[in-house]
Amino acid sequence: DGGITQSPKYLFRKEGQNVTLSCEQNLNHDAMYWYRQDPGQGLRLIYYSQIVNDFQKGDIAEGYSVSREKKESFPLTVTSAQKNPTAFYLCASSIQTGELFFGEGSRLTVL
C-alpha cells in the first residue's frame, strides 16, 4: 500500500546523544516535511524539502538537521544542540496542491 512510514515509533535518548528519525514514502511525492508537536499544541515546521538534494529551514530548525538524497527518504537528525528534544515528530509528504499526507509519528523521549 502507498503511504509514509516513520520509524521508530518510540525512541529514548540520553542527553548529549544524536538520534535519527526515519521517514520513507512511496507516494512519489516531491515535497516532504518534518513537524514537531508538543503536548496540547499545534504543529511547528522544522524542515521541508521540495526536491531531492534541496531543503529549507522551517520555523524551528535549530538543533535539527536533514538530508534528501533520495526522493523517497527524508531522515531527521535531532542533535545534542536541541535543548528540549522530547516531543512527537510527524513526517509528511505532499502533492502539488499542498494536501499533506502524514506518517504515524515518532515519539522521542530524552532521559
Added chain:
Amino acid sequence: AQTVTQSQPEMSVQEAETVTLSCTYDTSESDYYLFWYKQPPSRQMILVIRQEAYKQQNATENRFSVNFQKAAKSFSLKISDSQLGDAAMYFCAYILWGEKLTFGTGTRLTIIP
C-alpha cells in the same frame, strides 16, 4: 507571514448533535487552499476536508461541511450527527501554492454520549 487562528481550544457536543469549529486566517493572496485535519488519540493526522479558494461552493464530505467566507477570511467546519469516533483534535490549515502549510493551534473536540 500567513497566520491561522483557531479561537476555540476546546469544544464539546452531544452525540448525534451538530457542532461548528471556527477558523480564521490572514492572507493577502487570492488563490490558496484550506484544509481541516483530524488528529485522533492515535496521533496520526487525517485529512477531513479541503477547499480551494477559487471555488465559491462550500466543500462537503459526508457529515463534514465547511462554511468558507473568503472576504471575511473565515473557514469553519461543521460536523453533523456527531459520533463518538469524531472525538479528536481538529486543525485548520492554509497553504499558498508552492509554499509551506500553516496550521492553527487546534481545537479539541469531545463527544458526550
